[in-house]
Amino acid sequence: MLRKFLRGIFKIIYSLAIKMKAKSSTQNLIELRDVVKTYSTAAGDFTALKRVNMQIGAGEFVGILGKSGAGKSTLLNMITGVDHLSEGEVVIHSNGSPISVHKKNEDEIALWRGQTMGVVFQSFQLLPMLTLVENITLPMDLCGNFNPKQSRQRALDLLRLVEIEEHADKLPAFISGGQQQRVAIARALANDPPILIADEPTGSLDSLTADHIFEVFERLVTDQGKTIVMVTHDESLSTRFSRAMRITDGELASLPERSGAQSKGDNEADLNPKRKLSWWRRK
Numbered sequence: 712m713l714r715k716f717l718r719g720i721f722k723i724i725y726s727l728a729i730k731m732k733a734k735s736s737t738q739n740l741i742e743l744r745d746v747v748k749t750y751s752t753a754a755g756d757f758t759a760l761k762r763v764n765m766q767i768g769a770g771e772f773v774g775i776l777g778k779s780g781a782g783k784s785t786l787l788n789m790i791t792g793v794d795h796l797s798e799g800e801v802v803i804h805s806n807g808s809p810i811s812v813h814k815k816n817e818d819e820i821a822l823w824r825g826q827t828m829g830v831v832f833q834s835f836q837l838l839p840m841l842t843l844v845e846n847i848t849l850p851m852d853l854c855g856n857f858n859p860k861q862s863r864q865r866a867l868d869l870l871r872l873v874e875i876e877e878h879a880d881k882l883p884a885f886i887s888g889g890q891q892q893r894v895a896i897a898r899a900l901a902n903d904p905p906i907l908i909a910d911e912p913t914g915s916l917d918s919l920t921a922d923h924i925f926e927v928f929e930r931l932v933t934d935q936g937k938t939i940v941m942v943t944h945d946e947s948l949s950t951r952f953s954r955a956m957r958i959t960d961g962e963l964a965s966l967p968e969r970s971g972a973q974s975k976g977d978n979e980a981d982l983n984p985k986r987k988l989s990w991w992r993r994k
């Protein structure tokens with residue numbers, strides 16, 4: 712009973728903190744202006760994004776809900792610049808100056824992306840032959856912001872942040888899916904990007920593990936000031952974002968703001984207030 716009450720209080724506090732943080736944000740960090748993406752296929756052209764407009768402020772935790780095939784991954788690929796758009800513009804206002812993502816050349820964009828955005832996928836995509844800590848030092852070494860000694864220490868700090876530092880020298884195959892996703896989040900944070908992009912990051916996890924991973928994202932917004940754009944087909948998450956939108960057949964629409972916190976997660980194990988508090992103790 713008390714556990715359930717405490718869990719409810721924690722979730723309400725997180726939810727309110729995320730929403731207040733988002734409301735206090737004035738500066739647009741990500742802007743999509745009339746973005747169209749048409750794929751050319753053997754069967755003809757297929758328009759996966761239809762004039763999508765979107766503004767995301769610094770410190771928001773934005774959720775984009777949509778069914779399979781709705782255009783979620785396509786939308787994220789436009790934001791990260793890993794794929795070309797057909798029409799429109801994506802502007803990212805990081806480091807004070809606006810960058811039009813699709814006007815950069817491939818080399819420029821790869822370097823810029825590495826420092827501006829961390830990306831987390833449903834399938835984790837850790838390199839199997841590297842240890843967890845090496846998976847995280849790799850993007851740091853590629854970007855060249857940290858020397859090797861610094862990068863190992865930073866990787867260990869990030870593994871501690873996602874509460875998995877005791878496994879630092881293991882290979883990914885020897886930890887669970889939920890643990891691998893924690894490592895993938897730590898890797899996305901390697902170069903301390905202001906933005907995290909997450910493509911169904913909880914999609915292949917059981918609901919309890921998914922809830923733990925979602926909480927890691929919530930803390931990154933409230934404690935680290937990250938801006939997160941997450942796409943998901945999990946409708947139950949909709950009230951936990953600072954703002955939620957829906958994509959249907961390539962068209963984006965806002966979801967009405969619902970007051971109060973969410974109701975998801977009555978699982979007993981997840982009620983453990985000690986686990987919640989461990990985050991704060993370890994900071």
Ligand SMILES: Nc1ncnc2c1ncn2[C@@H]1O[C@H](COP(=O)(O)OP(=O)(O)O)[C@@H](O)[C@H]1O
Nearest residue numbers: 750752759777778779780781782783784785786
């Ligand atoms: N490279 C591609 N070539 C042709 N069609 C594609 C390609 N990628 C995605 N699509 C189509 O675009 C639509 C949106 O895909 P996607 O963005 O992957 O959806 P979601 O991530 O919401 O499941 C789907 O109908 C899909 O089949």
Ligand SMILES: [Mg+2]
Nearest residue numbers: 783784785910
């Ligand atoms: Mg997808």
